[in-house]
Amino acid sequence: MALVDPKTGHDGVTLDLDDGEILRLLEAWLPSRRWYPAKGVDVVLSCTARIPMPSDAQGGRQPFIAIVRARREGAGGVDVTLQVPLVLEQEGADPAARPAGPVVDPSALVGTTSAGRLYDGAQHPAFWSAWLDAATWAEEDRPARQPYDFTGAHILSVEQSNSSVLLPRVAGGTMLKILRTLAPGDNPDVVVPLALTRAGWHGVPTPYAWHELTIDDPEGSWRAHAGVLAELVPDATDGFELACSLAADGRPFNGPARELGTQVAQMHSALRRAFVDEVRDVDPAWLLDALRRRVRSASSASAAVRERATEIEAFLAHMSSVTDDAVRQGRPLPPVQRIHGDLHLGQALYSPQTGWRILDFEGEPLRPLRERTRPDLGERDVTGMLRSFDYAAAVGHAGSTEWARAARRAFLEGYNGYLTVPGALGFGQRPSLADRVLILDSFELDKALYEVVYEERNRPDWTHIPLAAIDRILGR
């Protein structure tokens, strides 16, 4: 396969490597990646497309993207399309012709092929450099062309569903996020922060550039956002780390939780302005349908959820009768709107200079992309954050249930306090207190069901954390 540089149109390096050889290496390598979404599932992998990246001045290093489909049919089936950036270093690659920055870490080696060594592109300067060349830039932020300065650059080793690369010397300090699961169309992680900053809300890191792919595979030709480069939040601490360390020291998280509550309310207000066409009234029965769908998918994936089927059914029946009452008595739900969709403490960064910044608008990575951007109640995000206080108390060994309860109260005070600022939000009518408690409970159950499946696949030792919440909500 001869690769053609998409930017310059001239012939690139010939990649004398067939898909079978790449796949054999990926089959062994992918399941050990933190971001691989089909861990523990016996899937069939296929390489559906290969996309060349600009390869000027890489001295025998050819960056490209393998599009890999992971499929398994039937109950608990999986069908995901993954972005796997790779770099093929041919024998005799010129050591001098590489961007300034780190030497490629040996852990980045995916394997050795007949055409040379194959590296994880997310950990390779030749891919970073190609990405920056291929990206679309928002304004005139584009840094000088190659060679880029990759001093201090490295991939983050945090628990995450995508891959993030810290580039301290690119465009004044940036974070490159390589999206791992691709779906046709716009990705909310690109378009939402762009819309928010354009609407004048700066509670997100400013996006500078993004990368879009056109994929020609057996399904046809489709386009997808594949990555985004954003401003680096200075001296940032992840909200989850901060909360866990305070819990471990027996110190409260109430002050930061209150400020975070206010920031989340402001985010909802800005999302409403930025996506005003999505604000609409919904039938309250929709709430129940959404929870039933979650119960079905979590039950099919998890035996622990199936064990609690009787109590879950009783909760659904109770919810159904309260919803009927609300409808009969004319107590409507507030309108739905664009929300974050997977808000938790790990999506909030605290910086002494800038306060809280909110990240990662991709929604829940285990759901199909088209479902993740569905308008919803702001309470969905509120509950996501409440779940996180539970996690932080468990992981930080807070020692008492009061730590999480106090953090929850403070967060809600911050959130609700902002809702009362006259005219600040245009949030319209909020649910009555009793309805709100029910909404929060049912959303918390919904989220904890999601978490059980997520933990069983990714961190089985932590499954007890959401299970305890489910049991609390069900009164088990």
Ligand SMILES: Nc1ncnc2c1ncn2[C@@H]1O[C@H](COP(=O)(O)OP(=O)(O)O)[C@@H](O)[C@H]1O
């Ligand atoms: N702009 C940024 N500035 C500083 N750190 C960031 C930035 N963006 C992401 N991070 C760090 O990277 C982590 C993962 O980013 P995130 O967007 O949540 O990825 P994922 O979707 O894979 O979870 C965050 O928890 C944070 O620690």
Ligand SMILES: O=P(O)(O)O[C@H]1O[C@H](CO)[C@@H](O[C@H]2O[C@H](CO)[C@@H](O)[C@H](O)[C@H]2O)[C@H](O)[C@H]1O
């Ligand atoms: O950040 P991601 O989009 O990758 O979100 C996924 O991974 C999260 C874990 O990093 C997971 O969050 C769960 O664990 C957190 C602690 O690590 C906790 O604070 C959250 O409350 C809990 O939901 C998230 O659910 C998943 O979608």
